[in-house]
Amino acid sequence: MRREQADLVIIGGGPAGLAAAVAAYDSGVRDLLVLERDSHPGGILQQCIHNGFGLHRFQKELTGPEYAWEYEKMAAERNIAIRCGSMVLHVSPEKVITVVSREGVTQIQARAVILAMGCRERSRGALNIPGTRPAGIFSAGTAQKYVNCMGYLPGREVVILGSGDIGLIMARRMTLEGAKVKAVCELMPYSGGLARNIQQCLKDFDIPLKLSHTVTAIHGKERLTGVTVSQVDEKRRPIPGTEEEISCDTLLLSVGLIPENELSKEAGIRLDPVTGGAVVDEKRQTSCPGIFACGNVLHVHDLVDFVSEEAALAGESAAAYIAGKVSSDNVLELVPDGKIRYTVPQRIAHRQGNVRVYFRVDNVYRKAEVRVTCDGETILAIKRPVVKPGEMESLTLTKEQLEKCRGSRLEFSLV
Numbered sequence: 548m549r550r551e552q553a554d555l556v557i558i559g560g561g562p563a564g565l566a567a568a569v570a571a572y573d574s575g576v577r578d579l580l581v582l583e584r585d586s587h588p589g590g591i592l593q594q595c596i597h598n599g600f601g602l603h604r605f606q607k608e609l610t611g612p613e614y615a616w617e618y619e620k621m622a623a624e625r626n627i628a629i630r631c632g633s634m635v636l637h638v639s640p641e642k643v644i645t646v647v648s649r650e651g652v653t654q655i656q657a658r659a660v661i662l663a664m665g666c667r668e669r670s671r672g673a674l675n676i677p678g679t680r681p682a683g684i685f686s687a688g689t690a691q692k693y694v695n696c697m698g699y700l701p702g703r704e705v706v707i708l709g710s711g712d713i714g715l716i717m718a719r720r721m722t723l724e725g726a727k728v729k730a731v732c733e734l735m736p737y738s739g740g741l742a743r744n745i746q747q748c749l750k751d752f753d754i755p756l757k758l759s760h761t762v763t764a765i766h767g768k769e770r771l772t773g774v775t776v777s778q779v780d781e782k783r784r785p786i787p788g789t790e791e792e793i794s795c796d797t798l799l800l801s802v803g804l805i806p807e808n809e810l811s812k813e814a815g816i817r818l819d820p821v822t823g824g825a826v827v828d829e830k831r832q833t834s835c836p837g838i839f840a841c842g843n844v845l846h847v848h849d850l851v852d853f854v855s856e857e858a859a860l861a862g863e864s865a866a867a868y869i870a871g872k873v874s875s876d877n878v879l880e881l882v883p884d885g886k887i888r889y890t891v892p893q894r895i896a897h898r899q900g901n902v903r904v905y906f907r908v909d910n911v912y913r914k915a916e917v918r919v920t921c922d923g924e925t926i927l928a929i930k931r932p933v934v935k936p937g938e939m940e941s942l943t944l945t946k947e948q949l950e951k952c953r954g955s956r957l958e959f960s961l962v
Contacts, residue, residue: 555579559663561590563842565618566855570862589615603852678765687801702797714801719748828896830864886961921952
């Protein structure tokens with residue numbers, strides 16, 4: 548077994564890992580290494596050939612591969628080492644990373660680690676849909692890779708379960724490739740995707756969206772022949788008598804993303820049960836000092852531009868940690884009220900500047916007001932015309948507002 552040392556190791560060479568590497572380098576770290584298990588950096592962006600990326604980060608519209616290429620060029624200009632085909636097997640609390648590649652097994656002792664492993668799709672097995680197990684059932688991301696990277700069309704008659712952004716984009720993509728998308732079914736009474744994707748991917752192509760509907764049966768033996776779709780009540784239970792059978796040869800599942808935190812668990816990092824990612828402070832440092840997290844491994848983002856923004860913060864924070872410049876003040880715990888499902892960060896440990904807090908709500912609320920209180924005193928109140936679960940929200944707490952907090956809790960509520 549080979550043994551190495553590095554100041555900073557970044558696990559994952561997708562948009563988060565690349566942005567973190569560039570920011571860490573620009574903050575003074577020279578001995579850094581990016582580990583990527585795929586054959587090429589870029590992560591999920593390599594199969595996202597549609598446009599809409601980069602509007603916030605680069606002020607121009609790019610496709611996924613073009614966005615990834617911007618960061619690959621930045622990394623190449625800085626001679627940042629990226630090892631592709633390298634699978635990380637274990638991360639210890641002492642920041643010892645075990646990685647396997649064609650060269651064998653290597654252990655790397657790092658001074659700081661950034662977790663940027665991204666997320667994976669929830670599969671049919673997590674849904675407990677009754678029926679047979681025929682060919683023709685794919686996660687939306689798998690179908691996207693087949694079509695965009697490999698040139699295969701998964702099927703001709705398609706039903707999509709779930710209205711997440713990948714499912715919406717694949718509804719458009721399958722239509723453009725000549726398939727017939729018969730319906731997009733969503734369990735909730737609202738869409739889980741961005742409003743622009745609802746318009747551009749469904750309405751523009753006259754694809755029906757069935758809200759409060761789910762797939763309750765799968766038909767077919769060797770190949771999928773159809774699905775049964777039922778309406779659900781307010782408790783998300785199928786309503787008897789509302790069954791509708793739709794013939795199709797393909798079912799795409801867009802039913803949620805799960806942050807890839809198996810390595811985080813092995814390192815003993817505390818996880819948030821709502822996000823599925825690590826509990827972090829505003830510097831994106833986890834409960835293990837010197838280990839940081841960013842991107843979709845921390846919480847699922849709507850836009851890759853926000854992933855890059857968060858990753859840059861993690862890279863700068865890791866550089867400060869290596870330089871010994873990170874100090875902790877009195878910790879503030881951020882406590883959501885339930886209508887606000889979670890916040891990222893979950894705690895504030897360094898009241899040294901403004902803090903941007905990301906959050907999601909549990910339902911659609913109109914004419915809403917987000918209040919931040921400490922010891923019963925409101926320090927910030929922001930009105931929003933509408934907030935939706937499918938669109939991540941954010942607000943900024945100033946240094947002056949944080950200095951007013953004498954307690955140990957910041958409560959976030961929606962009224």
